[in-house]
Amino acid sequence: MSICVPQGIISLDNILPDEPLLMMGAGPVPIPAKVAAANGIVINHLGDTMAQIIEQVKVMSRYVFQTEKGLILGVAGPGSAAMEMAVANLVRPGDNVLSICNGFFSSRLAEMAERLQANVTKVVIDERQAASAEAVEQHIIRTQPNVLTIVQGETSNTVHNAELEQICRVAKKHNCMVIVDAVCTLSTMELAMDDWGIDAVITGGQKGLSCIPGVSLVGFSEKAWNFIESRTDQLRHWCLDAKLGHQFWYKKSYHYTAPVSGILAIHEALRLVCTETLPVRFARHERCSKALQAAIEGMGLDLYVEQLARLNSVVGIRLPQDIIGKEVLRTMSNRYRVEISGSFGPNIIRIGQMGEQCRTHNLFRTIHALGSAFIDLGYKLDLPTGMAALESTLDNMR
Ligand SMILES: Cc1ncc(COP(=O)(O)O)c(C=O)c1O
Structure with a gap:
C-alpha cells in the first residue's frame, strides 16, 4: 500500500462543542x-x-x-x-x-x-x-x-x-x-x-x-x-x-x-x-417572526426589507456602519452559543424563523445574544427595550 494511514485525526467528540449551538440562521435549523x-x-x-x-x-x-x-x-x-x-x-x-x-x-x-x-x-x-x-x-x-x-x-x-x-x-x-x-x-x-x-x-x-x-x-x-x-x-x-x-x-x-x-x-x-396542523403552524411562525422583528427594531437596529415585501421565515437586519457582520456572528457563536447567518451580497445578517426556530425560548436567547454581541463590539443599542418588545409582541399575538 503506498498511501499511509492518516495521522492526527481526532474524534468528533473533540471537534463538536459539548452542548450544540442554537442554530438560528437561514438553515439548517434545529431538528426535533x-x-x-x-x-x-x-x-x-x-x-x-x-x-x-x-x-x-x-x-x-x-x-x-x-x-x-x-x-x-x-x-x-x-x-x-x-x-x-x-x-x-x-x-x-x-x-x-x-x-x-x-x-x-x-x-x-x-x-x-x-x-x-x-x-x-x-x-x-x-x-x-x-x-x-x-x-x-x-x-x-x-x-x-x-x-x-x-x-x-x-x-x-x-x-x-x-x-x-x-x-x-x-x-x-x-x-x-x-x-x-x-x-x-x-x-x-x-x-x-x-x-x-x-x-x-x-x-x-x-x-x-x-x-x-x-x-x-x-x-x-x-x-x-x-x-x-x-x-x-x-x-x-x-x-x-x-x-x-x-x-x-x-x-x-x-x-x-x-x-x-x-x-x-x-x-x-x-x-x-x-x-x-398547518393553520396552527403558520400562526406560530407569524407570531414568533413578528415578535423577533419587533425586538430587533426595539433595540435600535433596522430591518432590511419594508413590511410589504418582508419575509417572515428569514429576517434580514441591516448592519450599521462600522459593524462587521462576521464579527457579530463570531461573537454570538463563541460567547453566546447562538449561530445566525451572514449574507450572500447585501450588508445584512439574517436570523431564521423556520420550524423549531419559532419557539419563544429560542427567541429570548437569540435576542439576548444579538444585542449583547453588538454591545460587546462597542455599538450602543437598547437591549432591554428590545427584550420588552419581544415579550409584548408575543403577548399581544397570543
Ligand atoms: C429559497 C432557497 N432555495 C433553494 C435553496 C437551496 O437549497 P440547498 O442549499 O439545500 O441546495 C435554498 C437554500 O438556502 C433556499 O433558501
Whole structure:
C-alpha cells in the first residue's frame, strides 16, 4: 500500500462543542428529537416497511403542499437537486422560460434552465422589492413562456413574493407552467399548490420542515406530470429523471438506493407538521417572526426589507456602519452559543424563523445574544427595550 494511514485525526467528540449551538440562521435549523432518532435508523429500501413509510410520506406531503392529486417525489439531494429535478423535467432545450429573479436562489433556477439550453428571460426585481403580478403578466404576454420560475421566499435577501398566488393565477391564464421554490417557506406560511395552480413545488428538508439537509421533496401537478410522461426526448439527468424516480416512489422498485434514514426523518418531520396542523403552524411562525422583528427594531437596529415585501421565515437586519457582520456572528457563536447567518451580497445578517426556530425560548436567547454581541463590539443599542418588545409582541399575538 503506498498511501499511509492518516495521522492526527481526532474524534468528533473533540471537534463538536459539548452542548450544540442554537442554530438560528437561514438553515439548517434545529431538528426535533423524533426526527433525529429516525435519522439514525437504516432499513431495507425496497422492503414492505419502507413501502408503508413512502405511502405515508406521500399522503402527508400532499397535505403540506395542499394538493389532492399532485404527484410527490423524494429527491436524494439538497434543495438545489429538487430545484434541478423540477426544471430538468419541465424545461426542454429551446423552450421559453421566464425567470423571476429576486436574488441568489431564484437566479439559480434561471441558471439551471439556461444550462438546459432553454431560452431564458430573466426579470430582475429591484433589491428589497417583491415581484408584481401585473408586471409579470406583461412579461408573460411579451415572452410567451412555457415555464415560469419563481421563489416564494428569497432567503438570500429576505424578500417575500407576497403576490405569488396572483402570479401563479396569471401564468395559468396564459397556459404557462409555474415552478415555485418553497425551500425556506413550505409549512411556515400559506402555499396552496392546487388552488393557486402551481405545477411544481420544491422544498428542502433543512428549513421550514425542520428536518435534515440532503433529502428533499418535489410536488408535480397533474398537468406537469402529463407533460413529463409525454416527453419523448431523453432527459440529460439520470438521477433527477422524474420518470425513473417514479419507479421507486410509486412502483416499489429500484431507481437508486434511497436515502432511507433521511426519508424516515422526513416522515417524522411531516408527521409533526400534520399533528400541529398547518393553520396552527403558520400562526406560530407569524407570531414568533413578528415578535423577533419587533425586538430587533426595539433595540435600535433596522430591518432590511419594508413590511410589504418582508419575509417572515428569514429576517434580514441591516448592519450599521462600522459593524462587521462576521464579527457579530463570531461573537454570538463563541460567547453566546447562538449561530445566525451572514449574507450572500447585501450588508445584512439574517436570523431564521423556520420550524423549531419559532419557539419563544429560542427567541429570548437569540435576542439576548444579538444585542449583547453588538454591545460587546462597542455599538450602543437598547437591549432591554428590545427584550420588552419581544415579550409584548408575543403577548399581544397570543
Ligand atoms: C429559497 C432557497 N432555495 C433553494 C435553496 C437551496 O437549497 P440547498 O442549499 O439545500 O441546495 C435554498 C437554500 O438556502 C433556499 O433558501
